[in-house]
Amino acid sequence: MWPAVLVAFFVSFLYLPAHAANTGAVDGLIATIAALYVVAVSVGLVRLVRGGVLRVAGSGDPIVLFGRGPEPLFDVRIRARWRLAAIGAGGLVAGTAVAGAGSLIGTAAPGTYAHALASLALGVNLALVGGVLVPAPGFTGWALMLAVADAAGTGFDRRVRRAARLAQLTGVPIFLSLGLAAAALGDPMLMLVGFLVAMFIGTQTSMAVGHDAIARFLRGRVLGDLARPVAGHADPDEPVEALMTRLPGSTAVTAVEAGGALIGAIGPRQLAARDRDRAGQRVSEIMVALGDVALLPAATPAADVPAAIGRHGFALVRGAAGLAYIEANDLLGQIQAGAAGSGDTAGGREVPVSGPLDERPSPRDHEG
Helix, strand or coil, rough: CHHHHHHHHHHHHHHHHHCCCCCCCHHHHHHHHHHHHHHHHHHHHHHHHHHHHHHHHHCCCCEECEEECCCCCHHCCCCHHHHHHHHEEEEEEHHHHHHHHHHHHHHHCCCCCHHHHHHHHHHHHHHHHHHHCCCCCCHHHHHHHHHHHHHHHCCCCHHHHHHHHHCCHHHHHHHHHHHHHHHCCCHHHHHHHHHHHHHHHHHHHHHHHHHHHHHHHHHCCCCHHHHHEEEECCCCCEEEHHCCCCCCCCCCCEEEEEEEEEEEEEHHHHCCCCCCCCCCEEEECCEECCCCEEEECCCHHHHHHHHHHCCCCCCECCCCCCEEEEEEEHHHHHHHHHCCCCCCCCCCCCEEECCCHHHCCCCCCCCC
């Protein structure tokens, strides 16, 4: 919402007063509404066309309109050629809008709202076209760079990392430009803004490289490939200290049973949050109840793991022969090691579950 508020403020109080004659409050209000529509339609139409191309590709992603919903251009599970086609179609739409806005500028008289709106449309669509050429997170050029690397069969290798380093360098000309402007205007704050922008691009690029590496590791895998058998079973009345003495590792997840039925689980995050000053705290007091923790079939696409483990740090996986788990730190270790893990869910024993199960795999199982 905040980007829309900033755009509205810029258009209402800065852009229109500077580019058009103020012919009255009513005309100014109408022009402001029209200007906001120009921005929304320019951005939304490009995203709509991109989403339409990916829908034709059968990606299963919703068509993205006016910035709502996920941006599928960065989904490595979608074939690279379809991502390239979507980027090209969006760029063609923006380029056509640039040509149309340029012709309108030539026919509208300067100092009028019509001229101001045409200039705004030209600027917005030029920014959309230019964004394809900026290989940095937040710009379409980042998605283009990854799609080209995928289409060339390079995957996530040195060429992608080299391109990411080049993306970080895009902040340098921004910093230098604002530095020169600061020196010319005698305003040192502009140099600070340039430094912050350059630092933001650099850090966001590093984060995006990491996110892309995670997405590529999870691509084509299912939870059964990554899950590990639960580290034993605990009684709800068992003291937490006694449970901790028999845990096999710091990332282990323990199932909690009552009467032979699964009622919850305990992971590293719950153990870390226990009350250390309270003796005799019981497992039932810190466990995550079965209804609050994700319990997923082993055939669920691994790409859905981040959302499933985000709240409690782990998710339970029910395999054909037993109960297993996916834990955040353990998964991160598998990703860093570049290994899929044992994927052995047969080490756990079959446990009756006191609650409904959803055996359906995620609908976001896209073909890569």
